[in-house]
Amino acid sequence: MTQDKSVLLNIKNLRIEGYSDENWIEIVHGIDLTLHRGEVMGLIGESGAGKSTIGLAAMGFTRDGCRISEGSSIEFDGMELTTTPAADLQSLRGARIAYVAQSAAASFNPAHKLIDQHTEAPLQYRIQKRLESQEDAMELYERLRLPNPREIGFRYPHQVSGGQLQRAMTAMAMACRPDLIIFDEPTTALDVTTQIEVLSAIRDIVDQFNTAALYITHDLAVVAQMADVIKVLLKGDEVEEADTRTMLEHPKDDYTKSLWAVRDFKKEQVPRPADTVPLISVKNVDASYGDTPVLYDVSFDIYSGMTVAVVGESGSGKSTTARCITGLLPPTKGEVLFQGTPLPPDYRDRTKDQLRQAQMIYQMADTALNPKVKISEIIGRPAQFYSGLHGPALKNRVDELLDLIELDPSQYYNRYPPELSGGQKQRIGIARSLAAEPTFIICDEVTSALDQLVAEGILRLLDKLQKELNLAYMFITHDLATVRSIADEVVVMQYGKVVEQGPKDVMFTPPHHEYTDLLLSSVPEMDPDWLTTLLEERGVDDMGEVEKNK
Template sequence: MQDKNADAPLLEVRDLQIGATAYPPGEKPRPIEIVKGVSFTLESGKVLGLIGESGAGKSTIGLSPLAYGRGGVTITGGEVLLDGVDILKLGKAGTRALRGARVCYVSQSAAASFNPAHKLGDQVIEATVRHGLMSRSEAKKRAVELFDILGLPEPESFGNRYPHQVSGGQLQRAMTAMALCSKPELIVFDEPTTALDVTTQIDVLAAIKTAIAKTGTAALYITHDLAVVAQVSDDIMVLRNGETVEYGPVQQIIEKPEAEYTRDLVNVRAIRHKEAAEQSDHFFEMKNISAAYGATPVLFDVSLHVPKGQTLAIVGESGSGKSTLARVATGLLPPSAGSVSFDGQQLSAALKKRSREELRRLQLIYQMADTAMNPRQTVGRIIGRAVSFYEGLRGSARRNRVNELLEQIEMGSGFYDRYPAELSGGQKQRVAIARALAARPELIICDEPTSALDPLVADGILKLLLQLQREEQLSYVFITHDIAIVRAIADSVAVMHKGRLVRFGPKSEALNPPFDDYTDLLLNSVPEMKIGWLEQVLASRKISSADH
């Protein structure tokens, strides 16, 4: 390796071009461009945030310093210079020596990246020892130092635990320790906090920021959340359709964005739904609900209600009982105590005992539209089955009703014969909404329907739901961990924690002080588009996160 020019950046990407091959049904394979001439530089000790919606090319570009193309993509042009040397010309042996030593990668899902059969400490030091960068004892010492820097409990013995013995946030930090162990020059963080609760996300963000500052490594931080990347980055590159939209210092990007698309990202979630003044109506009610999975109790005496035509947002972190409450409401999990009623009429506890009319009145929209659809069925058939079941329509009458629903979700009849694989994430979620609307329901339970979507796409779904509510007088129970969504669409709010209802009432009351400690922690953990926000939150926390 040649000597590095002291004035040269650690990483310089010049005119990067990345392509793949598309295989359209019934057509000849054709080449497609994924990344179209992107350039940037990164100095040692600095962090560059790569932000954009799904398909923007963030992860594809982020993996280029590893000379790696995931999912069949190929780097077709440009240069990726590390310390002045083009790593794309290193060959197989050169890139093997690079990965895990000089350039490391932290993925979105730490749980999928660790072997459950081996202790964390052994896995954290494995690449460092294999590359011959340190002896086993030196690597172990380095790992303990990193566990301490990253705020992990009992650093000396933390490595003796297995993956299943730590929380999601701790596992994500252990993965960061794995990446830092070899003393790399560059780390690629690929959405490292997206799968975490907001309260846990703060701890992991803070740990990453501290580790970068103390070790002096450079980092690429990939995300679709501008507020998150603003807390850890020095510069931000906004990407769309494989091209650079805007590139500059964090302050300029979030305070004075030049491109219209960047301004849209900065102003996302500007929806402001005014809560209903009267909320005493108990159109839909869950009363004194307790529930268990086998012998394990998960809900404890929960009571809440939703007035007709209004939205109740149920908020809380993973394990709080939000989705279990939805399962009880829909009859998928009969409660061990309590009742569910519509307009004063009690619903059967178990799904199989509910009448078609009871099923029609209450519909569910799942978090992952992908897994809720048969990939071998067209959009018309997916929605049409619900139309036939609830309205008994066949033939042209059924097709007309499906097209009517497609118009209602702002897609149109042109999507009738398409398959799920031909739809974007937002379009799939709209089809899921149309399928629920096919029953002409009175209440829809929305179980995190926008959490897998990019912010701008999610905003479109929220606006659609509010529009449908106005047109159809629909009631919603909206399950989420995103306080910004709660502020945007809710009339009333229920805060869940460890299976219990800790706060319930109109949005204006539930989201304003005085707060219980947990609600205060939850509300203060939502990233804001403001430089220094992370440090302010950590300094003002009243209670430590359950992740510790």
């Protein structure tokens, strides 16, 4: 089959303005973009770079409070979208341009079956009859390697897993065989093992139907697998554009190079100190939520000054283990020792000093900081509460802590959390835990909600603090790249059990436990051939196996 490679989407001098504080502020500053049929372009950048805004603009759509400026041109298959009436635009969307959102779980209507939502667009545009369309849906489900393709469509969204839902959404976008699909971070919310399934499914189907795609993501390794061309964006400006291999091998701009370099950070691995008592020791802990058991016989040790990374997919019991250590969820069996002495299982029975020793940093800095309390008080309260500081001494301590997390005290002292960026909020979270002068900090997915550059900054900061204050970290994460850079020891968990544990260098060299192996091999690498090679190694049938294991 000869494939048509004519220009499909031609964006010229795209400027988009957002309304804020009674002014129109330009958020996208003149982007040019050309996309041919069958081509996949990766849009990459940090949050606030304008990736999603550009993606939506390609459909002739802007979010509320945004508008496309005069002089911009969006030409889709010879049609100028900026001057097309809204009704005509509406008939393009879903039929010729489709959109796949980040969270499929939030984008499907929970009250309707998958297949009914799938057939909505074809029926509306009278492209197919209902039965034809259902037949077509099943065929697409099969191509996307969903289990039981003939039946899965008759389930409700909550009855299938996240990865399956994301694939069903891709199938839905394909329903009218559009010329262009916009993928907005389709795998960001998924585990690594699930991510692979979705990535390979998307790649195959885009290839089969010669569909053009805009692939929006902040994950470089992912975009390397998917895109033919990559465009790097920064604060609404284009940094550079090149085909994937050139871009990966010879990035030109400094900003691009810094993005590429993120994964270089590696902390030196510290060995276990000999003949000392572990700082925290989790011994044969079982725990359950109500009658549902979630942890089975979990044991591991954390020595002072060391970082133990706890890895696993969502639902593997990582965070539950943390809740057992902090005493929020008293274990049903087993105990937690602090420097050899058992801690009371319930946090309410612990002394102030025991509470002070173990602090937590949360994944979502948004919900971890009280939005109505000033930064000075968020950080100052633990210092006041545990050390009894007040007046000038307290202010000095807060300034000192703000210096420690590399934020200027004079500038941040009186601010409120919603006025800060994601990375700054996370730093405040770190400062709050440090204010208690702890010996042990639990970091629960602290970097997974952040952009890579910001996340790297946080990791470096944590590392610096560890060296200065001799802290022990329990680092909960599903991101193995983070583990590689910061861990001394690794604990792998699955279904509430510890599958394997040991020092990092041992854990990252074969032979591995079967599950560790699966996790490790599923982490995307910066090599554009990685996914192809991996799938060949595993064989396509293997994908089904992975699915069943879950």
